[in-house]
Amino acid sequence: MEIIKKWVIKHYLWLMLGCSILAIGFAGVTIYQVYQLMTLNVPTISQKSFKIIPKHQEEDIRNVITLNVCAGDTVEKISQKLEKAGIISRNDFFTYLKQGQINLEGIVFEGEYSIPVPSTPKEIHSILTEPYAQWIKNESKKFISLGRTPVEIITIASMIEKEAAEDSERPIIAGVIYNRLKNNMKLQIDATVIYALGEHKSRLTYEDLKVNSPYNTYIIEGLPPGPICTPRKASIEAALNPDMHSYFYYVLSSYGSQKHLFAETYEEHLSNVEKYKTTVK
Incomplete structure (x- = not known):
């Protein structure tokens, strides 16, 4: 009985294979191609590798x-x-x-x-x-050596960013800011007034300089409560490494210029201001 069962199964499988080959033949596939397909090294499911994406990466x-x-x-x-x-x-x-x-x-x-x-x-x-x-x-060690917090450094850098157009002047202006802070002088930086006004102005009026704001460095002592813009790397570096000099004042060398005239005394500064005024149209 067992022999008959095996014979039936064997001939059934050959019959199914024959039908499959016949069907493939009608589809235009040769017996040799069937052999190639049957002998390909196709990995089983157990041989395949799957990449599982963790939930946080999937998100x-x-x-x-x-x-x-x-x-x-x-x-x-x-x-x-x-x-x-x-x-x-x-x-x-x-x-x-x-x-x-x-x-x-x-x-x-x-x-x-x-x-x-x-x-x-x-x-x-x-x-x-x-x-x-x-x-x-x-830069944690640098903050300690300067006696300033990170926010204060960025605040200084942001003012440098708005005041200086040339990289060579950034450390000089940084030095002016530190000198004035050290001597308890108002910073009187125009860029802080413009920030307080909330609008850009090429020229500030005397009324503008009186605007009631914690950012107006013409009326407050020390630094404003925070930065006024995003400073570039050169401005941050200048705030961290200011030039050591005796300048307390600066003004544009001429109207429309990007360079400044620096002064150690107020009298010298007033003279520079007069030079600037002669260029204003």
């Missing part, structure tokens, strides 16, 4: 958008860029910052940021502040 498979932050940008400008890039609306980002009492001004360094979309405001905040956090770790 990061999102569209990534590059955000470019430039030196001189304010939080307002950065928020507009975020919205224009389709990353997050300006209002949603500002709401997050306001609710968390977060001041991002100046601490979002210049550079390119890769931001997955969609991202939560908290995730965006973390990405934008990562270079700043790393900078704090790298």
Whole structure:
């Protein structure tokens, strides 16, 4: 009985194989091709390797958008860029910052940021502040030697950013700021007044200099409460390594120029101001 059973199974398999070959023949496949297919080294399921993507990595498979932050940008400008890039609306980002009492001004360094979309405001905040956090770790000893906090250094750097157009003058202007702070003199930096006004002005009036704001360095003592823009690397380096000199004043050498005239005394400064006035049209 067992022999008959094996014979039936054997002939059934040959019959099925014959039918399969016949069907393949009608499909235009030769017997030799069938042999090749049957003898291919096709791995079994147990031989195959599968790449398992962890859940947190799977969530990061999102569209990534590059955000470019430039030196001189304010939080307002950065928020507009975020919205224009389709990353997050300006209002949603500002709401997050306001609710968390977060001041991002100046601490979002210049550079390119890769931001997955969609991202939560908290995730965006973390990405934008990562270079700043790393900078704090790298320069911790410098803060101690200068007797300044990281935010104070960036605040000084942001003022340098707005006041200096040439890299060669950044350390000199940094030295002026430190000299005035050391001697308890008001900084009287025009860029802080413009920031307080909330609008750009090529010329400030005497009324502008009286604007009631903690950022107006014509009326407050010491540094403003925070940075006024994103400083470039050269401005940050100048704030960390100011020139050692005896200058307390500076003014543009001429109207439309990017160079400054520096002075040690107020009398010398007034003379430089008169030189500048002769160039104003």
